Amino acid sequence: MQILSTQYIKTLLPPRQDNSHKLTFGHVLNIAGSIHYRGAAYLSSVAALRMGAGYVTLASSPGVCQSVSGLTPNIVMHPLLTRPIVYAKINPTMPESMSFGLQSIDTESIDVKALTQIHTLLEKASVITVGSGLSIAQSKDEYIASATQTSNMEIAEGNHGFFFALLGALQTRSQSMVFDADALNFMSHRLHQPPRQSNTPLLFPKNSIITPHPKELARLLNIDVAAIQADRVHYATKAAQQFRAVVVLKGHHSVISNGDSTFINPTGNNALAKAGTGDVLTGMIGGCCAQGMSPFNAACLGVFLHGLCGDLAASDVSNYCVLASDLIDYIPKAIKHLLTL
Ligand SMILES: NC(=O)C1=CN([C@@H]2O[C@H](COP(=O)(O)OP(=O)(O)OC[C@H]3O[C@@H](n4cnc5c(N)ncnc54)[C@H](O)[C@@H]3O)[C@@H](O)[C@H]2O)[C@@H](O)CC1
Ligand SMILES: Nc1ncnc2c1ncn2[C@@H]1O[C@H](COP(=O)(O)OP(=O)(O)O)[C@@H](O)[C@H]1O
Numbered sequence: 001m002q003i004l005s006t007q008y009i010k011t012l013l014p015p016r017q018d019n020s021h022k023l024t025f026g027h028v029l030n031i032a033g034s035i036h037y038r039g040a041a042y043l044s045s046v047a048a049l050r051m052g053a054g055y056v057t058l059a060s061s062p063g064v065c066q067s068v069s070g071l072t073p074n075i076v077m078h079p080l081l082t083r084p085i086v087y088a089k090i091n092p093t094m095p096e097s098m099s100f101g102l103q104s105i106d107t108e109s110i111d112v113k114a115l116t117q118i119h120t121l122l123e124k125a126s127v128i129t130v131g132s133g134l135s136i137a138q139s140k141d142e143y144i145a146s147a148t149q150t151s152n153m154e155i156a157e158g159n160h161g162f163f164f165a166l167l168g169a170l171q172t173r174s175q176s177m178v179f180d181a182d183a184l185n186f187m188s189h190r191l192h193q194p195p196r197q198s199n200t201p202l203l204f205p206k207n208s209i210i211t212p213h214p215k216e217l218a219r220l221l222n223i224d225v226a227a228i229q230a231d232r233v234h235y236a237t238k239a240a241q242q243f244r245a246v247v248v249l250k251g252h253h254s255v256i257s258n259g260d261s262t263f264i265n266p267t268g269n270n271a272l273a274k275a276g277t278g279d280v281l282t283g284m285i286g287g288c289c290a291q292g293m294s295p296f297n298a299a300c301l302g303v304f305l306h307g308l309c310g311d312l313a314a315s316d317v318s319n320y321c322v323l324a325s326d327l328i329d330y331i332p333k334a335i336k337h338l339l340t341l
Helices: 006-012 038-050 062-071 112-117 119-124 147-152 160-170 181-192 214-221 225-230 232-243 277-290 295-317 324-339
Strands: 027-031 055-060 076-079 082-090 100-110 127-130 144-146 176-180 208-211 246-249 255-257 262-264
Touching: 006 295, 006 324, 027 038, 027 119, 027 277, 038 055, 038 062, 038 277, 038 324, 055 062, 062 076, 062 100, 112 119, 112 160, 119 160, 127 160, 127 277, 160 181, 176 181, 176 277, 181 208, 181 214, 181 277, 208 232, 208 277, 208 295, 214 225, 214 232, 214 246, 225 232, 232 246, 232 255, 232 262, 246 295, 255 295, 277 295, 277 324, 295 324
Parallel strands: 027 055, 027 127, 055 076, 127 176, 176 208, 208 246
Antiparallel strands: 082 100, 082 144, 246 255, 255 262
């Protein structure tokens, strides 16, 4: 286990040749966002471009695409087919006809059929980032059902049907992929909630990077957050081996492991403890992959620079005031800082 050094990180910065065009620096396909988490789609998409990717396509619900295009002209939109879901709490002690308490309506869940809309994009993309704000459901710990199917009650968890169809399609692809947030929660749910719907092993595709915060890793490994926090290097390494993926265990001094080599990140501070900063990290790592970096190097560079953005931002505006969206504006400063060393 080693601490990432500035000198080492500087050697990882991908070259920018003069004889180039936008696709020289890669195409990020970002599958992110949902009715409640439109910001996550924005933050992850723009962070990838700022990190140096040449082209970013956001594939999401029409509502998310519309919101993000209202905030930035830089992202290419690919609106996906949706289907409405009415969420309700089930009270198992009551007869089926009376057992629903309406919670909310999600008009932007992505339809499984949307997979056919992104086949070409899956082939063209240099890297695929999945999960920032994708929405597992209104509440992860309660049973939630689709009231549109009362006669045949189906457990509906946000975009879970679409996610698993996508995961199946991704298994044969060789691009780098970044799985964050709700992509990890979908995997945990399928891994640990009975009954398992299939006997086939549930794996991330080859060349995957997963970016769990401690609770997300606890869900994936089905253990306590406290156990993870007590030995972060051990559990990041174990998860990398178990899932055959590069793991970024987020938090103070994030740990990056590919199962053989493990680094601890020295940059970052408590200013990063703010909603949406993890979505920015996903975009930054995706942007590194798009420029041809290996998954492990992309994770190391992305995490280091993300922390450096937090350090530069905190020194300018204090640890209290940094927003996730501010971090994106500090990516150029963090890269210039590295380049001038
Ligand atoms: N503007 C937006 O649209 C935002 C969207 N977000 C999305 O919201 C969805 C839900 O993410 P959340 O993180 O809110 O929900 P989670 O349910 O995954 O995480 C919240 C829980 O995890 C625990 N936790 C989080 N970080 C931890 C740490 N470092 N150590 C120990 N425990 C920790 C919290 O105490 C809490 O119980 C994700 O898809 C995410 O991408 C968030 O990133 C927030 C901003
Ligand atoms: N106290 C801290 N010190 C350093 N980095 C932190 C701290 N708190 C959070 N971070 C970083 O901020 C990001 C938070 O990501 P995450 O928990 O996924 O948030 P969100 O889901 O809101 O985007 C991670 O990169 C994490 O390493």
